[in-house]
Amino acid sequence: MKPLPDDRGYFGPYGGRFVPETLMAPLEELERAWQSARRDRTFRRELDTLLATYCGRPTPLSFAARLSDNLGGARVFLKREDLCHTGAHKINNAVGQCLLARRMGKVRVIAETGAGQHGVATATAAALFGLRCRVYMGTEDERRQALNVYRMKLLGAEVVGVDAGTKTLKDAINEALRDWVTNVATTHYVLGSVLGPHPYPAMVRDFQSVIGAEALLQVRRQHGSLPRLVVACVGGGSNAAGIFGAFVPYKQVELVGVEAGGRGTGLGDHAARFSGGAPGVLHGTRTYVLQDQNGQVAGTHSVSAGLDYPAVGPEHALWHDNRRVGYVRVSDDEALDAFHLLAELEGIVPALETAHALAFVTHVARRYAKGDGILVNLSGRGDKDVNEVARLEGVRL
Amino acid sequence: MSRRIELAFARAAKAKRAAFIPYITAGDPNPTATLGLCRALERAGADLIELGVPFSDPIADGPTNQRAAERALAAGTTLSGVLQIVRELRYTSELPVVLFTYFNPVHAYGLARFAVDAAAAGVDGVLFTDVPVEEARGPYEAFRRVGIDLVLLVAPTSTRPRVKATKKLAGGFVYFVSRTGVTGARERVEEGLEAQVRAVRKLTGRRVAVGFGISTPEQVNRVAGFADGVVVGSAIVGRIAEIGDRVNLVGEIEAFARSLAMATRRR
Ligand SMILES: Cc1ncc(COP(=O)(O)O)c(C=O)c1O
Numbered sequence: 121m122k123p124l125p126d127d128r129g130y131f132g133p134y135g136g137r138f139v140p141e142t143l144m145a146p147l148e149e150l151e152r153a154w155q156s157a158r159r160d161r162t163f164r165r166e167l168d169t170l171l172a173t174y175c176g177r178p179t180p181l182s183f184a185a186r187l188s189d190n191l192g193g194a195r196v197f198l199k200r201e202d203l204c205h206t207g208a209h210k211i212n213n214a215v216g217q218c219l220l221a222r223r224m225g226k227v228r229v230i231a232e233t234g235a236g237q238h239g240v241a242t243a244t245a246a247a248l249f250g251l252r253c254r255v256y257m258g259t260e261d262e263r264r265q266a267l268n269v270y271r272m273k274l275l276g277a278e279v280v281g282v283d284a285g286t287k288t289l290k291d292a293i294n295e296a297l298r299d300w301v302t303n304v305a306t307t308h309y310v311l312g313s314v315l316g317p318h319p320y321p322a323m324v325r326d327f328q329s330v331i332g333a334e335a336l337l338q339v340r341r342q343h344g345s346l347p348r349l350v351v352a353c354v355g356g357g358s359n360a361a362g363i364f365g366a367f368v369p370y371k372q373v374e375l376v377g378v379e380a381g382g383r384g385t386g387l388g389d390h391a392a393r394f395s396g397g398a399p400g401v402l403h404g405t406r407t408y409v410l411q412d413q414n415g416q417v418a419g420t421h422s423v424s425a426g427l428d429y430p431a432v433g434p435e436h437a438l439w440h441d442n443r444r445v446g447y448v449r450v451s452d453d454e455a456l457d458a459f460h461l462l463a464e465l466e467g468i469v470p471a472l473e474t475a476h477a478l479a480f481v482t483h484v485a486r487r488y489a490k491g492d493g494i495l496v497n498l499s500g501r502g503d504k505d506v507n508e509v510a511r512l513e514g515v516r517l
Numbered sequence: 518m519s520r521r522i523e524l525a526f527a528r529a530a531k532a533k534r535a536a537f538i539p540y541i542t543a544g545d546p547n548p549t550a551t552l553g554l555c556r557a558l559e560r561a562g563a564d565l566i567e568l569g570v571p572f573s574d575p576i577a578d579g580p581t582n583q584r585a586a587e588r589a590l591a592a593g594t595t596l597s598g599v600l601q602i603v604r605e606l607r608y609t610s611e612l613p614v615v616l617f618t619y620f621n622p623v624h625a626y627g628l629a630r631f632a633v634d635a636a637a638a639g640v641d642g643v644l645f646t647d648v649p650v651e652e653a654r655g656p657y658e659a660f661r662r663v664g665i666d667l668v669l670l671v672a673p674t675s676t677r678p679r680v681k682a683t684k685k686l687a688g689g690f691v692y693f694v695s696r697t698g699v700t701g702a703r704e705r706v707e708e709g710l711e712a713q714v715r716a717v718r719k720l721t722g723r724r725v726a727v728g729f730g731i732s733t734p735e736q737v738n739r740v741a742g743f744a745d746g747v748v749v750g751s752a753i754v755g756r757i758a759e760i761g762d763r764v765n766l767v768g769e770i771e772a773f774a775r776s777l778a779m780a781t782r783r784r
Contacts, residue, residue, distance in 0.1 A: 128651060138620055138647045140577045142672035142697050144679060284583065290574065297576040302698035304674065401620045401647070402574065414595045415625025416573040 124435065129318020132441065134434035137317040139297075139404045146304045151319040153224045158326065163223065170215050174248070175205045177212075177330065181338035182498075186465040194488035196481060197343060198468070198498040199335045199363060206241050208471065208500030209331060209359045214241035214310060216327035218249050221308035228252040228303065231310045232296040234261055234289035234355065235426035235473060236268025237500055238312030243277035245310075253277040256295040260287040261425045264508045286419045289355075289429045293403050313356025314433035317404030321433050328362025331497065336366040339495055347493035349374045349484070353477040354447065355391075355426045357433035359499035368444060377436060378476045380422035381449035387412065391420040392449040393432045394440050402431040408440070423452035423512070424472035424505075454479040459502065459509065471500035472509070519641040519666045521613040522689040525564040526724050526745060534781040535741035536564035538726055539774055540617060540750030542585035543568045543602055544594025546762040551602050554757070557771035559612045562778030567644070567748060570599050570618035577619075577646040579701030581751040584758060596622045596631070600638040607639035615642035615668055628659050636663035642688055644668035650682045657686045666690075671717050671725075673697050673707075680720045690724040690746060693717050695731065702751045703730035711743040718745075734780035741781045749777050 124131045137147060157163040171177040180203065184196040201209040214231075221229050229251050233239030239255040246253035255272055259281045262269050272279050285291040293315075300309040314321040314328075339347055350367050352360035354377040367373045382390030390396065393408040400409035402417055410418040410430040422428040439445035450458075455472060458479035463469045470478060477496050485494060502509075510517050529536040539558045543551050551568075558566055571589035575582060596618075603614050616635065623631050623645075635643065643665055648656060650669060657667050666688025671680055674697055683691055693714055696707055710727070718725045727740050728748025740747045756773055760766045 136652055137649060138652055139649065140646055140672070140694075141649050141670040141679075142674050142694060144649045144651075144672075145674045145676050148676075285573065294574050294576050298579070298699045301577065304697060398625075400624055403576070404647070409621070411621065411625060413625065414597075415622035416590060417621070 125318060125322050131435045131438040134405070134407050134437040135318060135321060136406050137404060138401045138406065139317045140301055142301050143304065147317055147319070154220060154319055154323050157220055157223060163219070167216055167219055170219070171212065171330065175211050175215060176203060178334045179203050181335060181342055183342065184466050187462065190465055191482060191485035193485040193490065194348065194492040194494045195343065196485065196494045196496060197339055197347065198496050199331060201331060201359065201497060201499050202468065202470065202501035206237070206244050207503065208237040208241070209328060209362060210238040210241035210312060211244065212330055213312065213324050213327040213358060214238065214245040217308065217310045218242070218245035218251060221251060221310070222249050224308060226306060226308040228307045229310050230254045230256070230296050230299050230307055231312060232256050232289065232292035233312065234292065234428060235424065235471065236261065236265040236272070236504060237426065239277070239279070240268050240271050240275070242310045243272045243275035246277065247275050254299070255279050256282050256292040258287040258289060258291050259283045261289065265425055265504050267507065268504050288420070288425065290417065297403065313358040314361045314435060315356040315403060315405060315431065321405065321435055324358050325361045325365065325435065328358050329365045331359065331362035332364065332366030335363055335495060339493060343493040345493065346370055346373055347495040348488055349376065350495045351376045351378065351477045351481055352497040353378045353427060353473045353499060354432060354436060355429055355473060357436045359497050361433060361435060363497040364445060375445040376480060377445050377447045378480045379447055379449045380424055380427035380476060381451040382421040383452055388419045389421050390449065391422045391428050391430065393430065394447040395449060405434050407431050407434045407437045423455060424476065426471070426473040427476060448480055450476045450479040456509065456512070458482055468498070469502035469506070470498060471502045472505045474499045518689045519613065519664065521611060521641050522565060522666055525613050526690065529564050530745070533783050535744050535783070536726065536746035537562055537778040537781045538565045538567055538746050538748040539563050539753055539777070540567040540569060540748055541753060541757065542571055542582060542589050543599040544571055544589030544592055545585040545754070545757060546588055547592040548594050548598050548602065550762060550766065552605055553767045554770055555606050555612070556610065557767045558774050559610060561771045561774035563612060563774065565613040565615060565746070567615045567617045567750070568599060568603070570596055570616055570622055572619040572622060575619065577699055579699040579751060581702065581755045581758065582700050585754045596626050600634055600640070603640055604638040613641040614639065615644055616640055617644050617646065620645050620648050628655060632659040632663045632665060636665055640665060642666035642668045644670065644692060650679065650686060653686050668692055670694055673713060677720065680717055684721050687721060687723050690726050691717065691721050692748070693725050693727045694729045695727050696729050698729070700729055700751050702732035702755060706731070706736050706739055710740070714744050734776050737777050737780040741783055747781055
């Protein structure tokens with residue numbers, strides 16, 4: 121089988137490049153630059169060195185002994201992306217793209233952010249390489265991830281609040297795309313997930329594939345065999361694509377992506393694209409989109425800002441259709457329970473995004489035999505969410 | 518090729534002027550007002566009208582058109598509603614209509630069904646803000662069968678091979694984006710625009726309409742000197758926003774549009 125995407129950026133019927141003409145030549149230039157960089161030994165070596173000496177890779181694989189006992193079934197392993205510099209997997213991609221931006225001679229980078237983790241990661245990489253940085257963030261997300269807003273500013277980035285639409289990630293991407301169309305000569309757009317027009321879904325997946333490559337070796341060494349199940353949360357889908365990639369060829373390994381089930385099943389109450397969405401085109405790519413019957417994009421809700429988005433990476437859409445990955449939904453309340461559970465049993469406060477993946481594991485672990493391995497991508501740490509969880513639970517800090 | 522579009526450009530050329538192409542967002546301030554505004558623009562001297570289909574996530578638009586789309590959606594505008602407006606316009610008017618739309622509403626409607634319904638309603642051309650040549654084959658085939666022109670965009674960043682590639686699929690004219698950026702009124706017309714327009718005309722063999730940022734009669738007149746058509750959008754949409762849903766809306770827009778239409782005459 122030929123590797124995907126094809127040369128037009130398609131994963132089966134999904135993907136492509138649906139953008140204003142002004143961005144087409146820049147996307148072609150980006151694709152050429154990335155293709156040449158990934159074949160260039162010097163670039164690879166520089167990136168690997170930064171991942172090791174700056175980001176803290178490889179991240180460990182932790183056996184969650186008390187959690188496994190508590191769930192009474194399989195052995196749960198956590199891939200500790202929360203231990204990356206800046207606290208989430210997002211840095212893998214941000215450092216890769218900023219290195220590429222420098223190679224392309226760009227002096228300015230822009231980014232969108234939902235949970236703030238991608239914004240912090242981009243601001244960090246921009247500081248490291250001396251690039252100017254502006255981050256767009258919905259005003260609702262600025263409120264619930266206030267800590268990360270201040271972190272970005274400390275790192276020298278300019279944070280621009282976006283007050284349109286649902287005031288969340290979708291609207292931040294709209295504004296970042298408008299900035300890029302206007303300043304494309306000097307600016308690289310550091311997209312934060314496996315979304316958007318080709319080559320972003322493939323490029324971001326490649327920068328995140330280090331997660332799965334490491335985890336495959338680690339789980340074999342520490343567990344002695346392949347896991348039965350690999351679980352990750354799916355916002356745009358970058359941490360999931362990063363860990364799934366290495367396991368996709370092993371048909372005996374079950375892969376599950378967890379979407380935000382929010383507060384209900386009505387349109388607007390969740391961000392579960394695969395149970396409530398239909399194929400459409402948003403932000404440059406053809407994929408599953410939550411929308412009304414007139415093709416207007418629907419609002420979404422999730423307790424987790426990083427999963428609160430109406431579309432999903434096009435490769436996930438293909439994995440969904442060909443059933444290589446199963447997609448499930450987990451509610452706000454279930455995610456909050458898992459957030460506490462991991463903190464109390466393992467001494468790890470996970471990000472609310474990650475808590476969705478953990479909640480699913482708590483539901484299914486019992487179905488597996490004692491010796492089976494379950495691998496969870498612990499995509500980020502929950503420091504950023506502590507204030508919001510306290511508020512939701514009526515705790516005054 | 519659409520006969521009405523062809524005639525409109527030919528008539529303007531014969532009168533030694535550029536075609537005047539006003540843009541408004543359909544359904545702004547509400548769907549009933551749009552028909553009256555179209556008729557007013559025709560009386561003012563529009564040769565062709567661009568009707569924007571409102572979309573929830575208009576990434577190619579600046580604040581003025583974003584707000585217009587929000588108002589139109591809040592007033593209940595849908596793609597079938599826009600086709601209904603065109604159908605009613607066609608009872609009394611031969612003014613060519615080009616729909617200016619993002620792809621998703623058409624995708625949700627169903628491309629083949631949309632092509633048939635749009636042609637039946639009297640739509641002459643369709644321009645997608647977010648469908649470049651590479652993705653345009655499907656729409657091109659669907660529209661060709663029903664006689665609708667696919668209007669393709671060319672930008673200042675478009676490379677020569679990209680401009681040439683539009684030639685195979687483009688309808689009666691191509692739309693040259695006069696500025697890298699989003700829609701919205703601007704102070705100045707870009708330097709070097711004239712040379713770019715000539716190059717695009719030569720490479721595509723099509724008439725070239727120029728738009729994005731043109732907002733005053735003076736700017737219209739400058740661009741009319743070398744372009745086959747001049748598009749004015751945000752400046753009109755901005756006035757509609759200022760006036761709102763009031764009795765003098767149609768009269769005011771007609772007067773403003775007339776000042777723009779008169780400026781298309783070449784000196
Ligand atoms: C910790 C964490 N996990 C997951 C996500 C969701 O993004 P993705 O699906 O691209 O991994 C985010 C996004 O902000 C995040 O911060």
